[in-house]
Amino acid sequence: MASIRFEQVSKRYGKVTAVAQADFEVKDKEFMVLVGPSGCGKSTLLRMIAGLEDISEGGLFIGGERVNDLPPKDRDIAIVFQNYALYPHMTVYDNLAFGLKIRGLKKEAIREKVLEAARILEIEALLDRKPKAMSGGQLQRVAIGRAIVRSPKVFLFDEPLSNLDAKLRGQMRLEIARLHKKLQTTVVYVTHDQVEAMTLGDRIAVMQQGIIQQIDTPQNLYRRPANRFVAGFIGSPPMNFIPGAINQSSQGFVFEDDSLTYAFPLPASAAWEPHTGRRVEMGLRPEHFSARPPQDGLPYASFEVEVQHIERLGHESFAFAQWGKYALAARLSADEDLEPPCRITLWASLDKMHFFDLESGRAVG
Amino acid sequence: MKAPKLFFYILLAGASLSFLYPFYWMLLATLTPEAQIGALGFLPAGLTMDNYQLLADKIPIGRALLNSFIVAALSTTGVLVFGAMTGYVLAKMRFAGRNLLFFIIIFTMSMPFQLTLIPNYILMVELRWTDTLAALVIPALNSAFAILLFRQAFQSIPDDLIHAARVDGCSELRIIFQILLPNVIPAVITAGIITFMNSWNDVLWPLIVIRNEQLMTMPQLVALFAVGGRSEAQLGVKLAAAVLLALPIIVAYAVFQRHFIQSMASSGLKG
Numbered sequence: 001m002a003s004i005r006f007e008q009v010s011k012r013y014g015k016v017t018a019v020a021q022a023d024f025e026v027k028d029k030e031f032m033v034l035v036g037p038s039g040c041g042k043s044t045l046l047r048m049i050a051g052l053e054d055i056s057e058g059g060l061f062i063g064g065e066r067v068n069d070l071p072p073k074d075r076d077i078a079i080v081f082q083n084y085a086l087y088p089h090m091t092v093y094d095n096l097a098f099g100l101k102i103r104g105l106k107k108e109a110i111r112e113k114v115l116e117a118a119r120i121l122e123i124e125a126l127l128d129r130k131p132k133a134m135s136g137g138q139l140q141r142v143a144i145g146r147a148i149v150r151s152p153k154v155f156l157f158d159e160p161l162s163n164l165d166a167k168l169r170g171q172m173r174l175e176i177a178r179l180h181k182k183l184q185t186t187v188v189y190v191t192h193d194q195v196e197a198m199t200l201g202d203r204i205a206v207m208q209q210g211i212i213q214q215i216d217t218p219q220n221l222y223r224r225p226a227n228r229f230v231a232g233f234i235g236s237p238p239m240n241f242i243p244g245a246i247n248q249s250s251q252g253f254v255f256e257d258d259s260l261t262y263a264f265p266l267p268a269s270a271a272w273e274p275h276t277g278r279r280v281e282m283g284l285r286p287e288h289f290s291a292r293p294p295q296d297g298l299p300y301a302s303f304e305v306e307v308q309h310i311e312r313l314g315h316e317s318f319a320f321a322q323w324g325k326y327a328l329a330a331r332l333s334a335d336e337d338l339e340p341p342c343r344i345t346l347w348a349s350l351d352k353m354h355f356f357d358l359e360s361g362r363a364v365g
Numbered sequence: 366m367k368a369p370k371l372f373f374y375i376l377l378a379g380a381s382l383s384f385l386y387p388f389y390w391m392l393l394a395t396l397t398p399e400a401q402i403g404a405l406g407f408l409p410a411g412l413t414m415d416n417y418q419l420l421a422d423k424i425p426i427g428r429a430l431l432n433s434f435i436v437a438a439l440s441t442t443g444v445l446v447f448g449a450m451t452g453y454v455l456a457k458m459r460f461a462g463r464n465l466l467f468f469i470i471i472f473t474m475s476m477p478f479q480l481t482l483i484p485n486y487i488l489m490v491e492l493r494w495t496d497t498l499a500a501l502v503i504p505a506l507n508s509a510f511a512i513l514l515f516r517q518a519f520q521s522i523p524d525d526l527i528h529a530a531r532v533d534g535c536s537e538l539r540i541i542f543q544i545l546l547p548n549v550i551p552a553v554i555t556a557g558i559i560t561f562m563n564s565w566n567d568v569l570w571p572l573i574v575i576r577n578e579q580l581m582t583m584p585q586l587v588a589l590f591a592v593g594g595r596s597e598a599q600l601g602v603k604l605a606a607a608v609l610l611a612l613p614i615i616v617a618y619a620v621f622q623r624h625f626i627q628s629m630a631s632s633g634l635k636g
Contacts, residue, residue, distance in 0.1 A: 052528045073534035085525035089547040099533035146529075 002063030002076075002153040002186055003028045004049060009058035011044050011210075018044045020210045021058070031180050031187045033201030035194060036233070041210040042190045046156050049188060050079050063153060073102075075154075078147035082159040084139045086131040092118075092142050093127040096149045103150075117149040120179070137168045144176070148183065157189040161196060173199060194234055198222070206230045226363055228356040231283050237318060237329040239283045243358060246275045255282050255355065261324050264301045264350060266365070275357065275364045283354035286318065289330035289346045296349070303328065303346040310340050321346070388611075395605040402600050416601035417609075423602070424590050425578060426609060433583040433613075436501045437564040443506030444560040445553060451507065452515025453541045457527060467516070474509040482573065489574050500574040501582065505564060511556040518552035519545055554624040558617075565614060583610050 004026040011019040019041040026032040034042040047053040048060060051072035060067055067075050086095050096114045105113075118124045121141045131139060140160060147155055157176070161169045177200055180187055191197055197204050198218045205215040206229070214226040225231035232238045244257040246266070253272040256263045264282070266272055294300050305321035305328060312334065319330045319338065330346050338344065355365045393409055394402050395417065401410045420426055455467050485504060486495075494500040522545060530544045546553060571585040578586070587606040590596050596603045618625055 047528075050528070050532060052531065072528075072532045077532065079529070079532050081525040081529060083523055083525055085523065085529040087526070087530075087544060087548075102534040102539070146533075 003030075003061075004154060004186065004188065005059075005061040006045075007059040007061070009045075009048065009060055010056050011041070011048060011053060012056045017210050019048070022212055023058075024205065024212065024215055026186060026188055029184050029186055031177075031189065031200060031202045033197040033204045034188065034190045034207060035192065035197040035201075035204055036207035036213075037192060040207040042192075042205075042207050043158055044210075045207070046079075046158055046188055046190045049075075049154065050077055050156055051075050052079075076152050077154040077156055078150055078152040079156040079158060080140075080143045080147050080160045082162050084131070084143040084163075086139060086142055086146070088131050091128055091130055092123065092134075092145075095131070095142060096127075096146050099146070099150050113149050113151075117145045120148065120182070121145045121175075136164050137172065140164060140172060144179070148179070153186065155183075155185050155187045157187065157191075159191055160189075161191070161193070169193075169196075176200060194236065198234070206233055208233075224363070225283075225354065228281060228283070228361040228363075231354055231356065231363075235285050235287075237286050237331075239285050239354070240326075240328045241281045241283050241356075242326050243279065243281050245277065245279050246272055246355070246364075248276050255280070255353070257282075257324075257326075259324060264353070265299070267299075267350065269365065271365050275355075279358040280364060281356045281358055283356060284348055284352060286329040287331040288348050288352040289328075289332070290348070291332050291336045291344060291346060293347050294349055299350045300347050301350055301353075303348070305330075305344060305346055307338055307340045307342050307344055310338055391604050392608060395601055395608050397601065399599055399601045416599075416605040419599070419602050420590075420605045420609075423595060424586055424606075425581075426583075426586065426606070428579055429581050429583045429586040430609065430613075432498065432580060433565060436498060436505075436582055437561050439502045440505035440564040441557055441561045443502070444508050444511045445557055447507040448511030448556055449515050449541055449546055449553075450538075451512045453519055453537075453545065455512065455516045456519035457524065470509045470512055474513070478569070482569070485570075486573050495574050496577050496580060498580060501571060504570075505560075508556075508560060511560065514552050514556050515549070518549035522548060551624075551627060554621070555627070558621060558625060561617070562614060 006022040006024055009019065009022045010017065022045060034045055036042050044053055048055050049062070051067070051070060055068050062075060062077070086092075087098065090098065093114055096117060097110045100110045100113060114127075115124070118127055121144060123138065123141050123145055126134060126138055126142065131142070134142070140163075143160070160176075161172050164172060173196060176189075180200075189196075189200060198221075201218055203215055203217055204221055206213045206221065208229050214221060214230045216224075216226075221230060221234050225234065228241070232241070242257050242262075244255055244262075247254055247256055249263075251265055252268055253266040253276070254263045255266055289303075293302075303323050305319075305323045307319045307321045309320040311318040311320075314334060316334050317332050317336060317338075319332050319336075319340075321328050321330065321344075328346070332338075354363060356362065357364050390405065394405055396412050396414070397405055397409065398411050398413050398415065404410070451470075455463060455470075489495050489500045489504075494503070526544065526548075527540055530540045535544065566584055567582070568584045568588050571582050572588070575581050575585065581589070587610045590606055591603045596606075
């Protein structure tokens, strides 16, 4: 078991910086998810842990040992790839046993370990099959089996569920979580799927353009996004953003939208002071709207909107509406019987509003 | 069967016969006494092994067969091993000048062998390799064609397979020979068959570097025998030599028929 520490780690390809000064630690036994859009550097970061990419700058430590120059085989890690990367010409048994054979284990010991891994993943019946005779879900199990059979210090997952259909993805997600609990190994898991990130990670690192934007628990990322990118990335449909400015009025600080049509009072706080007069964006998640006024007595805002389209999911609905010149998405109860186009009033608690500096994107308030 | 189809089959049968008949006749002639060959038709006219016996008495044909096997087998092994290694480097490793190197290798394919004949011969003389099998084997240990074939085949293999092997503890050589080659069997067979055939059929280069009859390869010895006067204008003996020359390739073809056709089709080249 081991922790992984990045000390100012950068990766450059010529003039392009793929990862810029990553500086964080994955604790022992922690499940860390690296999430971000395509090309944000998350896979590069993972491959640097595996030793499949050189580190241009900085230090990488696994279990306290600097591993920058250690080849992949000496890092005691295992990796599960998106396309499984099973050896096509070998049976499942041989795929699982291959790494152990190279490490010089005795035949009996190999057999024991392979059968144990196969039992954990319930792939005993597949041991004589070759990869081409298996389904995506089975291939993914075998790929995970190949990783756990060596009992490595660290598991790395590189978008392992991307090639599976939605139902299987949900199933495998649960299995990976169960496996982590059982094996108690440090895991670094790369995905672009925020549902995977939120459900699996003890902590999540959100990346964009090679820079880690925020590392925190799923709840904190959702509740207190550090910047506009994180706020927009976590949540589906994404957070609504309304550009405007923070101004001071006789009643205190208010947020006024760009068209100066709407103004919302802000909670009394000295934190607004430095941002007075600055352009900001107000962010409000679709799920924080309601079609009825909140009953909790907290201050709220109302939005007169024109609903243009509604997506009914059975247990809930998403309304896509126009509020003045802004498009808004709102999650509503399935009981709201709306026939778009129609005009309704949406309500949202003021304390659910987030504010981000328009220039830097950082959260304010 | 419809009439046009029947016509088509008759046409095909006729064409096949026109190809096969000379082979049949050649084989039959070697088994016929010299005096009867002139009047030979479809049917055998007296069976004899004299032509083969005479051939074996006149030239070291068994030795030549062995030499040809040694040279073709070693060259083919070399081409598969070194071609795969070079192909892997060109397909999967990143270094400055990689593409330039590849283009130079491709360029050598467009140069006729005759162009490098003299420099190569001088090199062999300098290395004192003339009249040794080394002169036949060592220059043939790698080929641009095999490099191209392996490079293309390896490029189609996802990098992650190689990464997985690296994490599993494979060295680069093990990656090439235990992970990649088993997954590009068609390329291995294509390169193998074409190299073996080229080496087996080569006459010009052995004629240049080998003088010692004991070291000659089959085609070289047969060519010298047939045109060099030692066959004493006996058609049956000449043909017996030709049969022995063609036989291994015919046997190989019978065994690897499917792969032969595939390799010719996939390489776009004729051996």
